[in-house]
Amino acid sequence: MGTPLYRESLDFPTAALPLLKNEQLRGNVRHATNVIQEKRSHVVGEMPDWQLLRDAGQSIRAHTLAYLDTYLEQFEQRCTAAGGHVHWARDAAEANRIVAQLAQNATNRVIKIKSMTTEELGLNRALEAAGIQPVETDLAELIVQLGHDWPSHIIAPALHINRHQVRELFARTMNLPELGDRPEDLTEAARQYLRQRFLNTPVAISGANFLIAETGGVCIVESEGNGRMCLTLPHTLISIAGIDKVLPRFRDLEVMLQLLPRSATGERMNPYNSMWTGVHPGDGPQEFHVVLLDNRRTEVLRDAEARETLQCIRCGACLNTCPVYRQTGGHAYNSVYSGPIGAILTPQLASMKSGQSLPYASSLCGACYEVCPVKINIPEVLIHLRGRIVAEKARSIHALNPEAIAMRAMQWIFLSSTRLKTAQKLGRIAQRPFIRASGWIEWLPGILGGWTRKRDLRPLPPQSFREWFEKRAAGSGGGPHE
C-alpha cells in the first residue's frame, strides 16, 4: 500500500497502461477537463489585469515562504488569543494522533469537508482505526468514499466518474433502486443522506485554503455549502493545514480570492467563502483547533530551486490543461496530488524516495506554468528534480544504469563532430535491417520499441546536411541532394 500520500510501487508508465485502455474513464476526464478549461479561459480572459494578479500572487506566496517561521508563529499567537488551540504536527502519524484524540473525547463520528491534506495524511483510515467513523460531506469526496475509490483530481476528486456511474454507486450504497441519474436526482440523494449526519455529529474536520497570520483566522472556499454546514453546526471544529497555507495579511485574500476561483472552477467567485477567527460564544463551534502540518514541507523549503512548489494554492488548473493528465486522469500518479503539481510535490513530500517516475511524467510542454495563478515554473522544477534523481541513482546504482551509459555515450559522440559524422555513418548501416519496403522503420527493438508502437521512423538520409554543406563548400555538391 505504501504511505497514504504515495500509494504503491507501480511507476507512472506502468500505472498509466490500464487507464489508457479505459475509454470510459478517458472520455470522462477529457470531457470534464474541457469544460473546466473553457470556463477558466472565459473568466480569465475578461480580466485585464490577470498577469499583474499572477505577479502579485507569486510575490505574496514567495514572500510568505521566505518568512514562514515568523508568519506561523504570528498565526499561532493570534489564533490562540482569539480562543483557538494550535497544534504542531511533524508528520502524518503525529497529525492523525492529535486529530483522533481530539475527536475521541467527544464522539464516534465526524463530518468532513473536502481536504486533500487529510487525504495526504490518510486521516480517514487512522480515524476508523481509532473507532471513529468519518463522513465525507463534499459530493465528490462522498462518491470517492462510498466507492472505496481514490481521488483523481485535487479540486474534483471524482472527476474520473460520470453521473451514470454515480447513480449506480448511490443506488447500491444508499439502497435507492429507483434513483434517477439527473444531476438533481443525485444531489437530492446526497442531501438526504447527509442532512441527518450534519445535524447529529458534534465534531467537524476541515482543511484550510488559507491561514491568515495577521488575524489568526482561517479561510475556506467551496461550491456546495456542505462546508459551511460543517463550519457552523458542530460543537467542535478541527482544521488541518499544511504550514505552507499561511498568508501574511487579511488583505492578501483580495489577490488570492480572485486568482483561486477563476483558476480552479472557472468562477468569478466561489459560491461559499467562509472565514472565521477563533471562537465566539453562542455562535458557531465552541471549540476550535488548528493542526499545523509539516510532513516534510520544511525539507521542500530547504531546496532553493524547488521551494516554489510550496507556493501552490491547489487550484488544479495545471491538471486540467496538462496533456499528460488529460490522457490518463489522476490515478496514474498514485498520489493524492496528481497532474503537474503532483509530479513535483509528491516525490518531494516522499523525500525523493518514491514517486521517482513522476518528474518524468511530463513532456515539459509548459502549459502548466502558463496557467499557474502563482507562477510556479513547474517545467523548471521538473528538470531540477530529474537532476536530483539522476544524481541519486549515480550514487546508489553505480555503473550498471543503461540510461546513464547511453547518455554518456551520446555526450561522447556530441563532443566531437568527427565522432558525430562517424556515428551517422554507422547509424545508416545499423538501420538497414529495419527499413521496410515502404522505406520507413516500422519496428525497433528494446527501449526504442516504445516509439514504434504508435509511430514509424524515417531512416537517416543517405547524405546528412553536414555532408551536403561540406561538399557544396568544396564546389562539388551543387544543389540539395534529394
Next chain:
Amino acid sequence: MAVVRVLERLGHTVEFPPAQTCCGQMHYNTGYQAEALPLVRRFVEVFRDSEVVCVPSSSCVAMIREHYAKIAAESGDAALAAEVAALLPRVYEFTELLVHRLGVEDVGAVFPHRVTYHASCHSLRSLHLGDLPMRLLSRVRGIEMVPLERIDQCCGFGGTFAIKNADVSGAMLEEKLEYLKKTQAEICTACDNSCLMHLQGALHRQGAAMRTRHIAEILAGDDAPSPKESRGSR
C-alpha cells in the same frame, strides 16, 4: 538546406561551422545536467565569432535561452558566463531571425498547398513567437492556411518522454492527429523538426495522406511535396 536556401535568396552568407554538434537539451532535460555543461562550452566556442546564430528549432533555442546562463553560472566559470551573456542576444530562431532581425515577412516563396500550422510548445510558451510564423506563412503565394483545433496542445514528443512514457506519448499523439485530420490539410508545418518527426511517424503509420514540412521548407518555396523529401535542416 531549406534554411540555407531562404537566407541566401535574401542575400545573406550562411556559414556552417563543422565543429558544431548538439546544444545539450536532451541531456539537460533528462536530468543529466552535469553532462550538458561540456556541450554548452562547445556551443559557445563554435559560435563565439558568428554575427548571428540561426537555429531552425524552437526547442534548441529555448534550451540555449532558458538554461545556458544558469548552467554557466553554476559551473563557477566566470569567463564562460560572460561568453554566454555575449552570445545569447545573437541567437535567433529561424522565424525570429527573418522577422525581427532581418525585417522580412515576404520571403518570395510559392507553395500552392493546403497547410495547417502546429504551434510547438517551445515556440509558443518559451520563445513566445506569437504570430511570427503565421505572418511569414500568410505571405507565401498560393498557400491556403487552415486553422488547427487546440493548436497550442503538445503533440506528445517531449524528447526522452516519447521513449520513457511511450504509451502516454502515443495517446497524446493520437489526440493531436484527430485535430490534424479534421483540417484536411495536405501539409502540417511547425518551427520544430522534432514535433514534425513525431507527427509524421504517426501519420505514416496510419497511412494518412498528410505530410509534414518544416516552416523553412515552405518558405524556401519548395513545391511538390513528396514523402521522400522533407528531411529538415539542421
